[in-house]
Amino acid sequence: MKEIFIKTELQRQWLDKLALLKVKITEGAAIVDELSIFPKESFSLLREIGYPAITLPTEFGGGGFSVYDMVLLQETLASYDENTSLSMGWTLGVVGELYEQKLWTDDKLNFFANEVQNGAIVNRSVSEARTGSPTRGGRPGTNAIRSNNEWLINGRKIFTTASPVLDYFLTSAWIEEKQQVGFFLIHKDTAGVSIEETWDVMSMRGTSSHDLILQNVKVSDSDLVELPNHPSGGKINGWLLHIPATYLGIAQAARDYAVHFANHHQPNSLNAPISSLPNVQNLLGEIELKLQQSRFVLYGTAEAYDDPKRRDSLSNEIAVAKHTVTNTAIDIVDKAMRVVGAKSLQNANPLQRYYRNVRAGLHNPPMDDMTITKLALTAIEEQKKKNSIVN
Template sequence: MKELFIKTERQRYWLQKLATIAEPIKAGATEVDEKAHFPFEAHRLLLQLGYPKLTLPMEYGGEGFTVYDMVLIQETLASYDENSSLSLGWTLGAVGEIYERKIWSPAVLKTISQEIMKGAIINRAASEVATGSPTRGGRPQTNAVSVKKGWRLNGRKIFTTAAPVLDYFLTSAWIEEKQQVGFFLIPKSTEGLSVEENWDMAAMRGTSSHDIVLQNAIVPAEYLVELVDQTNAKKVSGWLLHIPATYLGIAQAARDYAVDFAKHYQPNSLQVPISTLPNVHQLIGNMELKLQQARFVLYGAAEAYDDPARRPLLVNEIAVAKHTVTNLAIQTVDQAMRIVGAKSLQLTCPLQRHYRNVRAGLHNPPMDDMTIQKLAQSAIDS
């Protein structure tokens, strides 16, 4: 089925490159989950492949991936290890969005592009305990004050994915003197920046989404790279589709395990494997249906975003894709576990990991309730 969505030889080339490191990534996924540590080996292999530069435009030396390209490779990586996919997906999405919008100064864009070409990892640090997800509009408690050397920042960020390997933290803060929220580019070597390793979750345990603590951290004036206003705050970004791509990859991995199990498991009460049973046929068929529905929605949204003529028409479609794909992925994993039965809950079975991890998608932006509310409002306003 996925073959249907490969449109170019370049996409096939990169999928084949990714396949060359599939086995070691898959082999490490269980330990990453069990020990709740970052997938350092997968990260190393992906850096060797040039993963961080995939969504950097060609004019800056990158591979110039479109959103569609990104979704394709992210779904595949997630079928190997979802922690690796979500962790580096945030970098792909951030880089794609930054260089698409080009609201940073040309000098900073050039400097950071050179760092990305060397393998630098960047992610946004925007969530806080008091505000929850930044997509809900809460004002950051982290604050920035202008000083002679630039800006002084104080505060704490939560859910900073891939914290152990980030080279740059794109951090939101309230700027009292501007009465605006700004994003500051903070290098990991900045004095006053520290990582508090407190990520303790049942799902996506290997993303190491620790807290970031800022205590009188000073950054240069030019590293205030974005000011948030109503125009750019509400702008649709297709680069967020790396999120549902990861959860679709989890669903595919669960489906593959369950189908293989059904084809080979034969209890002594049967003369044939359970894949021949009508009820198992029904479950497998339901998984296939959900995966096909999810793919057409996800890749359709990505294709629309990449089309300059169609992109301005997008309003809620990116959020709809995330909502649809994430929920269908959860349902697919559930169907897979019904096929495998109680064994799916054994800690040695990857399905219990997929079950925990796929549900994390409900808590990645945009959340389901916000998507539904916006759809309702759009209908009322039309």
């Protein structure tokens, strides 16, 4: 089914490159989860083939991949190891957004392009214990104070995904003198930067989303790279589709396991594998239906975003795709476990890992309640506008 979403020879070439890494990445996935360690070996393999630079535009020396391209590859990578996919997805998304929206000065973009070409890994550090997700509008407790043409930054960030391998932290901080939030580009080796290993969770254990500690961190003026009044402010960000792509990949992996199991598991009470049973076929059929629905929503949204003529007409579609795919992925994994039965609960069975990890999608932005509320408010406002036109 996924074959129909491959549109270019370049996409196929990169899928072939990932396929060559499948065995090594897949073999390490269970150990990463069991020991709650970061998949450094998988990241090294991806760096060797230039994967971190695929969303960097070609004019900056990158792969020039679109959101659609990214989604296609990230879904595939997640079917090998979801921890690797989600962790890498943040770099791909950040780079894609930075250069599409030209969020920084030309000098800073040129500088950072060289870093990305050399395999630099980056993520935004925005969440804090007191504020929760920044999408809910909380002001960061991390603060930046100007001193002698430098900025002095202090604070603590949570959910810093891929922290063991991040080369740069794109960190939000409250700037008192400006009375607004700014983003600072901070290198991992800057004095005062440290990671506290706090990530002790049941889902996505291998993302190592530890706390980032910033203690009297000094950065230059040029490292204040973004302010909220930037012209790109308020625009939708299609690069966030890397999130549902990962959870769709988990669903695909669960589906593959369930179908294989159904075709090979034959209790002595049956004359054929359980795939011959109507109830099993019904579950597998529902899984296929939900996978197809999710793919058309996700890839359709990505395709619309990549088209400049259609992008401006998008409003809630990115959030709808995330909501639809992540919730449907949870249902798919649940049905796969029903096919396999009690064996799916064994620690040695990958389905129990998929079951835990797929639920993490509920807690990635945007949250379901915000999506539903936004849809309702949009419908209400559209109706008001129609009434005002008629009257």
